[in-house]
Amino acid sequence: MKRTITLLLLTFYCTIGSAQNNATDKKIAELLSKMTLEEKIGQMTQITLGTFEEKGKPGLSLAKLNEGIQKYYIGSVLNTPNRYSPDTKEWRQIMTTIHNANSKNRLPIPVLYGIDAIHGASYTMGATLFPQQIGMAATFNTEIVKKGAEISAYETRASSIPWVFSPDLDLPRNPAWSRIWESFGEDTYLTSRMGEAMVNGFEGGNIGSKYHVASCMKHFIGYGSTTTGKDRTPSIIPERVLRQFDLPIYEAAIKAGAKSVMISSGEINGTPVHASKYLITDVLKKELGFKGVVVTDWKDIIYLHTRHKVAETNREAVKIAVLAGVDMSMVPEDYSFCIDLLDLVNKGEIPMSRIDDAVSRILKMKIELNLFEGTVADPKQYPKFGSAEFINEAYNAAAESITLLRNKNAVLPLNKNEKILVTGPTANSMVALNGGWTYTWQGDKTDELVPDKLTILEAIQQKAGTSNVLYTKGADLALENEDEINKAVALAKDASKIILCLGEKNYTETPGDITSLYITAPQIKLALALVKLNKPIILVLNEGRPRLISDFEDKIDAIVQCYLPGNEGGRALAAILYGEVNPSGRLPYNYPRFPNSLEKYNRKYTESLADSEQNDDAKYQRSYNPQFEFGTGLSYTTFEYSNLKLDKTEVNSNDEIKVSVDVTNTGRMAGKESVLLYLSDLYASITPEVKALKRFEKIVLAPNETKTVQFTLNQKDLQFVNNDLKWISEKGTFKVQIGNQNKQFVLK
């Protein structure tokens, strides 16, 4: 009976689903048949809102807006007004103005607004801000990541915006890259699961709902892998590597339903991705079956001409990109794209079929988003916007992301009665806690914009009382200041412990490029002055990428990485420092010790050669000796692993392998533990990785509690991409490793 009902329901939903598809296709065909070429090209054009402003004057210029919407029929707008982030009411006004201009068109196809909602609705005042993605990865908790995206979707829709340029699915290969913190870190599997969770949270399986938005995977593909570590510089990535490590991340997000994708501003092996028909059309659209919208990144068609120099003119650049498979151009400050594309189609250099394909994809997304039913939201219908409930979710996310990397002599947690010195340039800064993409592109105004949110210092003061907390800034991020160092040293004499808050300035993209991975010199000086005092130091790292601390770390007792934990991060950190929250984050990347030792955790065996040789000064000469390895993360309690079991020791090429392990909380405090399963293929015709993450699960354990965690590995987990670009597995021995346990099985 139950089965019959399920079958009936399934048939019912399938019928509804396909009826909806038919209706959508019909509507698209109808619209296409009515549209002029100019109107179609307008749909493919995205302009930044600032283009519709007049210098020095507040609000939108109707003349400029009408030019865009009524003369060029532009189909999409992005970004904030110049220099500020609106609240939901102001967003409503902006959308109403755009809608009114559009409704005067012969064929008023709704304008699709897109925004960088990067860690919450980060361009809307009053929105709930989560940790940046790198911190969300450190939670190793897909539920938290999904919930965060759901809230971000809700608050973005409350701002009348239906489309977010998120998640970031980049796979950074150089820790100096300025956008590491926008990614989920260095691992393909972790990034895939987190990306999927974010797409699910944003889209909720129904982007037409007023609580969900269309997501945009970015930046397809290889963007995070620049050889120099600087933003938008070339990458060299063999296709075999690209297919094994980068492509699966997009494949997973597409399977999860991602509706759009943004192309990488970079070049791979000499071809800018925006010019690659192979990557955009053959691989993304045909091979992966991606049916959504392909949008360029900022100005990237123009840059094919002016920066990459693969096109002699802008017209040529438009031709290359559109023929490569781009559907929408984030032009974004002029109408050159419209003018050149019109000429190209009129002269038969771009076929109408390509235009119709692009426009159909865009119309489909607009229909699915329900934009034809209205583009303006009523903020009153979003009572949970910025609510205590949402803020609490952001707090929980921050609390689960913060990663305890060292805790010598159990120097943490602190006692509220002890006198401490809080110092360092990131100790009293909301800018530092949030980083870029926070109310402004570079996130430089956060301190003035959220005066009610607590910095690390304020949160510690709130927890321990101001009389027990001494403070001085101690150092500037960039400028030398001896007086401040002296002040910190003098104050430290009255304190039993020092909380040293170091990190980075706010940045994203090219303005975040650095020439040295070491943490800045004034901060090193401060640290060196303080370690001489022989007092316990707790180093709090508040940074977007791992800045080297090897000049002084050996004299530091505790190290806490808080990444860019967002508006609630100060409170979450204070709760961890005082033991009210047990830390459970884990590093989503290898934290390097030296600038010329940037191996990843899933290195090849030849990247560790010196490890096996006699070495007097191992610390300095070993080839693989990161400061902290991927997956590092301590707790105030202890966990023991036992009883690792595999259901088979020999498997065939279609078997699954069931793995189980017992985890026990052997300490005195309840705690969360991320159980990570690594697999090693011991011998393979393509040099195998030392180990690769294949599964993870975060569990909660009370003191003395034991849980059995179960995982199932499948054949894909045993495979790699060979030189013929095929996923294959080879017979031989594999090793499963969880905690300190390991077991082998043989693939027959």
Ligand code: BGC
């Ligand atoms: C960034 C993208 C962003 C876009 C729109 C670009 O400069 O690379 O990540 O989504 O701008 O603001």
